[in-house]
Amino acid sequence: MHMPAPPNTPGTNPDCRKVNAILSRIGDKWTILTIMMLVDQPRRFNELKRMIGGISQQMLTRTLKALEADGMVTRKVYPTIPPQVEYGLTNLGQSLAVPLIQVGAWVLDHISEIEAHRASYEEEAKRMLR
Amino acid sequence: MHMPAPPNTPGTNPDCRKVNAILSRIGDKWTILTIMMLVDQPRRFNELKRMIGGISQQMLTRTLKALEADGMVTRKVYPTIPPQVEYGLTNLGQSLAVPLIQVGAWVLDHISEIEAHRASYEEEAKRMLR
DNA sequence: CGGTATCCGCGGGGATACTG
DNA sequence: CAGTATCCCCGCGGATACCG
Numbered sequence: 001m002h003m004p005a006p007p008n009t010p011g012t013n014p015d016c017r018k019v020n021a022i023l024s025r026i027g028d029k030w031t032i033l034t035i036m037m038l039v040d041q042p043r044r045f046n047e048l049k050r051m052i053g054g055i056s057q058q059m060l061t062r063t064l065k066a067l068e069a070d071g072m073v074t075r076k077v078y079p080t081i082p083p084q085v086e087y088g089l090t091n092l093g094q095s096l097a098v099p100l101i102q103v104g105a106w107v108l109d110h111i112s113e114i115e116a117h118r119a120s121y122e123e124e125a126k127r128m129l130r
Numbered sequence: 131m132h133m134p135a136p137p138n139t140p141g142t143n144p145d146c147r148k149v150n151a152i153l154s155r156i157g158d159k160w161t162i163l164t165i166m167m168l169v170d171q172p173r174r175f176n177e178l179k180r181m182i183g184g185i186s187q188q189m190l191t192r193t194l195k196a197l198e199a200d201g202m203v204t205r206k207v208y209p210t211i212p213p214q215v216e217y218g219l220t221n222l223g224q225s226l227a228v229p230l231i232q233v234g235a236w237v238l239d240h241i242s243e244i245e246a247h248r249a250s251y252e253e254e255a256k257r258m259l260r
Numbered sequence: 261c262g263g264t265a266t267c268c269g270c271g272g273g274g275a276t277a278c279t280g
Numbered sequence: 281c282a283g284t285a286t287c288c289c290c291g292c293g294g295a296t297a298c299c300g
Contacts, residue, residue, distance in 0.1 A: 020163055053146055055293095106229050
């Protein structure tokens with residue numbers, strides 16, 4: 001992105017659409033969090049589920065499948081009893097994790113600031129009603 | 131984030147929830163793109179609409195309002211005729227833009243790789259059906 | 261244990277028409 | 281120009297039950 005510093009006509013940018021499509025995918029409710037959980041080491045299904053917390057089996061399955069389709073995670077099945085499945089990041093996934101961690105760090109750093117803004121904004125909205 | 135390298139019990143992580151809530155907000159369909167468009171300079175409503183391309187007035191309004199509530203963008207009204215409104219990033223918004231641009235750059239760099247993965251994954255899925 | 265299958269509600273998000 | 285107001289659809293995502 002950075003959209004080569006358009007001194008240009010601000011007409012509809014076609015590149016945006018494609019980038020946006022990818023961003024929508026990685027920006028969905030669970031994807032970023034899931035990737036983060038795999039950065040340090042591969043994890044098993046229920047291990048991931050516990051770490052993330054609040055995600056349903058189905059959504060974790062869907063999220064992992066989408067990431068697999070995009071070449072972000074690998075899925076290794078050990079045919080033991082009980083069965084065991086390990087998910088890990090591919091090189092592509094690892095490379096994406098780098099900037100994502102930056103975003104995550106930013107959120108942690110500014111979370112209280114954002115919440116303060118929201119509170120005062122709502123306060124203001126209430127006052128306007130009277 | 132980075133979740134202080136948990137040597138710990140991988141029990142439900144409460145921090146995740148809050149971070150995830152923020153991530154969901156900035157990760158929605160239009161927010162990242164909108165912030166990107168404001169990095170270089172303030173922009174007017176319809177100017178933004180054209181630059182982003184494919185967004186409806188309503189969604190742009192909603193997105194900008196949410197960003198305003200979070201203290202990410204400022205809204206300046208010039209009571210001219212016709213009316214004129216300029217949106218710009220606050221310091222908070224600018225600081226968020228930094229890591230977001232990294233993610234955007236990553237997407238641009240790897241978009242073809244991802245699409246290739248998706249294609250071959252679908253191909254594989256089709257084969258399995260037979 | 262690691263998944264599918266099924267059902268379902270809510271809200272994200274588009275389209276259109278209208279207003280100051 | 282820069283929004284509201286309305287209507288409506290689709291699919292994200294949760295809950296539950298079942299399968300290998």
